[in-house]
Amino acid sequence: MGEQEVPTGRGKRRLGVMGGTFDPIHHGHLVAASEVAAQFHLDEVIFVPTGQPWQKSHKEVSPAEDRYLMTVIATASNPQFSVSRSDIDRKGPTYTIDTLRDLREVHGDADLFFITGADALSQILTWRDADELFSLSHFIGVTRPGHVLTDDGLPEGGVSLVEVPALAISSTDCRARVAQGEPVWYLVPDGVVRYIDKRQLYRGE
Ligand SMILES: Nc1ncnc2c1ncn2[C@@H]1O[C@H](COP(=O)(O)OP(=O)(O)OP(=O)(O)O)[C@@H](O)[C@H]1O
Numbered sequence: 001m002g003e004q005e006v007p008t009g010r011g012k013r014r015l016g017v018m019g020g021t022f023d024p025i026h027h028g029h030l031v032a033a034s035e036v037a038a039q040f041h042l043d044e045v046i047f048v049p050t051g052q053p054w055q056k057s058h059k060e061v062s063p064a065e066d067r068y069l070m071t072v073i074a075t076a077s078n079p080q081f082s083v084s085r086s087d088i089d090r091k092g093p094t095y096t097i098d099t100l101r102d103l104r105e106v107h108g109d110a111d112l113f114f115i116t117g118a119d120a121l122s123q124i125l126t127w128r129d130a131d132e133l134f135s136l137s138h139f140i141g142v143t144r145p146g147h148v149l150t151d152d153g154l155p156e157g158g159v160s161l162v163e164v165p166a167l168a169i170s171s172t173d174c175r176a177r178v179a180q181g182e183p184v185w186y187l188v189p190d191g192v193v194r195y196i197d198k199r200q201l202y203r204g205e
């Protein structure tokens with residue numbers, strides 16, 4: 001495992017931020033967060049489920065409370081992981097610029113590290129106020145099977161690229177498996193399997 005150095009204030013808390021729709025949260029998300037936390041010596045990783053993911057507005061997304069609860073269940077056993085309601089409690093479309101401003105307000109002068117998979121990183125210039133994002137947080141792009149990880153076109157020094165254990169899991173595939181009556185055991189945490197079953201999520205897709 002590599003050790004990563006990025007310039008940061010001495011003694012400041014180092015907070016990872018893992019934003020996602022988490023419909024459902026799966027082991028690809030959890031492994032990425034855990035690996036980045038270790039490589040960047042993070043004190044905590046805050047998972048932030050989206051409220052209204054505007055770039056997924058053409059897709060049906062499960063209710064925010066279900067996605068929030070699955071994220072809480074999936075992260076509960078790790079003392080370094082927590083979950084923020086910031087994006088689901090804010091009205092309107094979810095923009096990361098607002099997420100980072102909210103977190104900055106709550107966590108004062110902590111150093112923020114926003115974690116994205118290779119696919120999300122490649123879209124970052126389409127996000128709202130993309131230029132300003134890099135002044136609020138350092139970005140960490142992680143490898144994801146089937147996607148090319150690159151920081152081409154992104155501000156120099158604003159992004160670190162990190163190799164994480166390859167897990168070819170996507171929420172889309174998990175939803176399709178449930179809809180077809182196939183198992184999602186070991187793709188998502190056990191408690192999330194139970195929650196999907198209890199709430200009958202993804203059955204009609
Ligand atoms: N298997 C994975 N490995 C590494 N990063 C991942 C993986 N799956 C998702 N991510 C990253 O986690 C973040 C949140 O992803 P998201 O909740 O949209 O999951 P998803 O599996 O991509 O969902 P969907 O299939 O519905 O688009 C994004 O930055 C995404 O790139």
Ligand SMILES: O=C(O)c1ccc[n+]([C@@H]2O[C@H](COP(=O)([O-])O)[C@@H](O)[C@H]2O)c1
Nearest residue numbers: 019020021053055094095096097127128
């Ligand atoms: O800020 C934006 O405009 C923006 C556009 C698309 C995605 N994002 C963020 O990227 C993260 C991953 O999003 P998604 O849609 O791949 O689950 C999540 O935190 C989103 O809020 C942010």
